[in-house]
Amino acid sequence: MGKLKVGIIGAGSLSEAHFEAYKNNPNVELFAVCDLIEDRAGKKAEKYNIPNIYTDYQEMVKNPELDAISVVTWNNTHKDISVAALEAGKHVLCEKPLCLNYDEALEIKAATEKTDKKFMIGYVRRHASSIAVLKEVIDNGSLGDIYYAKASNLRRLGNPGGWFSDKSRSGGGPLIDLGVHVIDLLWYLMGRPKVKTVSANTYNKLGNRSNIKALSFYKAADYSPENDVEDLANALIRFENGASLMVDVSFTLHAKNDQSGAVIFGDKGGAEIDPSLVIVHEKNNVILNSTPQMDHPYFNFQDGFQNEINHFVNCCLTGEQPIGGIDDGVEMMKILTAIYESAKKQQEVVFE
Template sequence: MKIGIVGTGNIAVCHRQAYETAGAEVVAVADTADGRAARIAADWGVRRSYQDPAELFADDDVDAVSICTPNHTHASLAVDAIAAGKHVLVEKPMGRTYAEAVELQQAADKSDRVVQVGMVRRHATNCRALKSYLDAGMLGPIYYAKASCLQRLANPGGWFASKKLSGGGPVMDFGVHMIDLAWYLMGTPEVVTVSANTYDRLGARNNIWGQDRYRAADAGAGGNDVEDLANALIRFSNGASLAVDVSYSLHATSDRLGISVFGEKGGADLEPLRVATELADTMVNIDPVLSSTGFNLTDGFANQAKSFLAACRGETESAVPASQGAELLKILDMVYHSAANGREVAAE
């Protein structure tokens, strides 16, 4: 299968390497930045480059595309790609708002093209193992989950720090992963209410030195108007609940990452994977023997590419369909709406 990649920033590198691992060929790239697509195509040994994504979508040699651009273009570019007859793997989140996500979902529903949202952490070995335990009923019904990614110094700058371009801060960046993972492991129940808070007390902390940090490809452009920290309590129609907190900037003694689910027969931590249950009326912890019990970037992207390509070939359904991506954006919208209004909000 022949692939086109739209956007040639940091995440595009992961997509390109994953497609190579999965046995697909990247034959074209597009980037609106002047001259960038041609430079990347030369570096990658890719045949064709375009400054206008529409030209890539019109390329009959391209079967499927990855959308690896800033958030504000995800939905519109994906819709255009579908209209051009391409299968689409769109980076998370699939839009900045629920309205944008619904527009993309409607386009997907009217088409016979595969549309998959890039929730790459679902594809990691540790998550796949835990989901298999849950699907087998080993932990019983899940009634509570916690998801946390508290970073002390993680604002990447550039478009990530612009609400207009990104839709928000850590909630839209890695909060979307944290909420999605917990929600997915809980069985993707329907959201009922959200009570949330956001804070913008510390800013990007560009004054801090002596620490390495991830930087966007366009870091240094523009200012910062996104939240530093968000927390939320999300309630679902089956009575289950999810507590979430995520940050770009925080006076914490260390960075913290964790996903935990709690069921009637057992519970589990995902990062790293460990299971808690009972055996002969005693409490026991189980450490699965896996190649990686934490998130492995290479493994996750490779598995994501394989699953997308299998769906394109008609061998399976999309692992993260547009309908799930849209429901996730509904939750994120509710987080921001609740925080802005200082009260719990209900799903409409």
């Protein structure tokens, strides 16, 4: 089996996790890098000894030696880059969110149907070692039917600015950036039920808050304080099987501190995922909280990315089906698009 020749499009902040994980995979040759900013691509090429540098992804995907690409660019470019790469016969790993909205997701799906190449979405939270353990517990039936899940990811001061807060490039604020991670993770653990109704709210009350002193926060690689995305989103999602999921996420909020949590509840047991894995069940009329012993019981960034990229590479080389393929992306974009629609109309969105 030859090495997979990989190219990375987008050499900004998050791309480092992709470069590192590919570098650590013995079946990969880092072969090309592309960024609109040539110097940024050049620095990665130097650091990772990559022979081909591009500023135009359309040129890069034409390279006949390239086997697979990672899309690590602004959200508004994911659809065009993914479609171009699939049409050029490349395997694609696309960062979350899949794209800007449901219609774009269907365009990518159409492109996947015309090729035998693999398409995977970078839902890194699914690839955490703790989630692999929990998924097996769920698949063995130990939690029974999962009927409720709840997630929160509230940043009190964390609007990254730049493209993240420019709706034309991001598609939205904390919902499409942070919410997509936790909604996808819980939906995956719930058995990927079909969405039935969505009722949601978004608020644009606080803006970027670049006025705040004495507290630092994560900023986009090309930071600017302009902002036209929501600061806060909440949603109640009901599924065809009767299960429900509640979520709230923020870029900024008058909260005492950052807050996050993710929990699922079944009729035989439950699990707390954030901040670390605890499995809850009942035995001999006693409630037991079990803490599985593992290297990474909480979400660990590099562990998640290494597992994700090893899985993608394995799928490309062996034909295995990826965890997090296009159908999952389409259903997630349906949910996210419905959340924004419900908030805008101030009405429940109902799917027939």
